[in-house]
Amino acid sequence: VQDYKAKLQDLYSGADSIAVWGGEDHDPVSYGKVFVSIKPSQYSNNLTTAEKSVLKTNLTKLSVLTVRPEIVDSEILQLLISTTFKYNPTKTSLTKSALETLVQAAIISYDNNYLSGFDTLFRHSQLVGSIDQVETSVLSNITTIKLRKNVACTVDGTAKAYDIVFGNALYNPHADHNKVGGGILTTTGFFVSGDTVEYFFDDDGSGAVRKFYVSGSTRVYKDNTAGTIDYATGKISVDSMILTSTSNGDNSIDFTVIPNSNDVISNRNQLLDITADQISVTGTADTVASGETS
Numbered sequence: 001v002q003d004y005k006a007k008l009q010d011l012y013s014g015a016d017s018i019a020v021w022g023g024e025d026h027d028p029v030s031y032g033k034v035f036v037s038i039k040p041s042q043y044s045n046n047l048t049t050a051e052k053s054v055l056k057t058n059l060t061k062l063s064v065l066t067v068r069p070e071i072v073d074s075e076i077l078q079l080l081i082s083t084t085f086k087y088n089p090t091k092t093s094l095t096k097s098a099l100e101t102l103v104q105a106a107i108i109s110y111d112n113n114y115l116s117g118f119d120t121l122f123r124h125s126q127l128v129g130s131i132d133q134v135e136t137s138v139l140s141n142i143t144t145i146k147l148r149k150n151v152a153c154t155v156d157g158t159a160k161a162y163d164i165v166f167g168n169a170l171y172n173p174h175a176d177h178n179k180v181g182g183g184i185l186t187t188t189g190f191f192v193s194g195d196t197v198e199y200f201f202d203d204d205g206s207g208a209v210r211k212f213y214v215s216g217s218t219r220v221y222k223d224n225t226a227g228t229i230d231y232a233t234g235k236i237s238v239d240s241m242i243l244t245s246t247s248n249g250d251n252s253i254d255f256t257v258i259p260n261s262n263d264v265i266s267n268r269n270q271l272l273d274i275t276a277d278q279i280s281v282t283g284t285a286d287t288v289a290s291g292e293t294s
Contacts (some may be wrong), residue, residue, distance in 0.1 A: 008059075011055060012038055012040070017119075018036070019038075021268050027235070036069060039074055039271065046074055047071065073269070074271050075270050077167070077264070078149065078278070079115075079122060079146075079147065081144075082279075083281050083282070084142050085131060085281070087139055089137070099135060099137070099138065100281045105134075107281075111274035122272055124145070145262060155243045155246070155251050159241060160241070166257060167267030169259065170260055172205065183203030184205075187200050187202075187254060188254040192241055200213070207229055208228065209229050
């Protein structure tokens with residue numbers, strides 16, 4: 001793997017980041033192959049079809065015995081950041097809104113500085129520290145994260161199953177965790193053949209993915225075993241279904257989960273990305289620090 005990675009730096013010198021892994025580490029396991037993913041530049045996450053063809057030809061010439069190279073696109077693992085910070089209004093001339101803008105900028109800066117390639121690690125404490133340092137009036141912050149993957153779906157009338165791999169353990173402190181509330185999985189809506197209602201997925205806290213629609217404010221479960229969720233590996237498998245459309249409008253479904261750890265690692269061809277339009281920042285004046293309350 002390291003030999004391939006070294007050679008790829010010569011074959012594609014313009015790469016921002018390179019990931020290489022053996023078939024024994026692939027999902028599913030695929031012996032006899034070596035997998036390659038390249039992030040070509042800050043403006044694009046994937047190679048063009050022509051670039052892949054040339055690169056695969058050059059790699060094949062280098063292959064050892066029966067080892068076959070495969071070039072795969074990168075996958076974006078979105079980090080959804082929600083921050084509530086406290087500040088002392090007597091220590092700053094900035095408004096709450098201006099402080100919120102500074103905090104949002106600090107989060108985006110962290111993304112640009114630390115999450116730009118493969119094999120990266122989101123460190124929660126680093127981000128929390130950078131938020132506390134944006135301005136002297138900021139006293140503390142509570143920052144939570146969720147993970148999201150956007151899954152392109154087939155809507156041409158054929159049945160298809162889907163695997164969504166987060167590559168990080170998911171939160172599940174005990175069996176049946178939050179079963180009534182929908183577990184730790186949420187999705188955007190989708191429509192299936194033969195029905196007119198908008199469906200969603202959640203989980204039962206014990207490894208089953210459920211399909212439901214909403215009637216008023218009540219979840220009506222159509223299928224309590226529509227797939228599986230492995231909390232230890234972070235893999236969701238959805239059983240075969242025929243989709244007619246999705247609520248996203250681009251034939252995709254967003255799968256959002258709560259990770260088991262606040263630190264998140266990229267796995268194989270994953271690129272971590274803090275989604276800017278999903279950042280939630282709320283400032284609160286600390287009345288104790290400012291002397292407004294005893």
